[in-house]
Amino acid sequence: MRRNWVTAVAAMAFVAGCGHGGTPAAAPSPTTVGRLTVTSTAFADGGTIPRRYTCAGADVSPPLALTGVPARTAALALLLRDADAPHGTFTHWLVWDVDPHTTRLSAGEHPRGATEGRDDFGKTGYGGPCPPRGDRPHRYVLTVYAVDRRVSLGAGASAADLLRVLSGHTLAVGTLTGTYGRG
Secondary structure: OHHHHHHHHHHHHHHHOOOOOOOOOOOOOOOOOEEOEEEOOOOOOOOEOOHHHOOOOOOOOOOEEEEOOOOOOOEEEEEEEEOOOOOOOEEEEEEEEEOOOOOEEOOOOOOOOOEEOEOOOOOEOOOOOOOOOOOOOEEEEEEEEEEOOOOOOOOOOOHHHHHHHHOOOEEEEEEEEEEEOOO
16 A cells, blocks of 8 residues: 555656646746846835835835846836735836836836826825734835836726736836835
């Protein structure tokens, strides 16, 4: 009995390792998505977001720097989401058609020529981190997408609309994560 069990496990391990270089089978992606780098002078990746950039402060977007944007990029899109919101992911900011040559955004800057969508507060524009009082600090993930075409969405589109349009057109992605809590 034990010998049959060992043989079965060995056979499964052999079969699982065949075909895809030992990685799990997945639907092939149309293109390989590269990485770009997103940083801020206001906080380090994984660090605490200063109050100025939250609902308890001036509620302005933090300064950002971007590097590694692919040459074929037609536009950039940004999405800021609370990964720890009580009722699922909460969108704080979405903006698209940012000039692909953008390397820096100042604090509170609305990228010229870009369009902002409707956040989960029900408004357009930046809505800073604002977790419920008493919650442990939440993680806020700012994702920047380099895309191969301009985004055809009207002002006020949702995060779901944006992600749907970006699907299959993303050349590179970068993230910057910060935490914030309101004691």
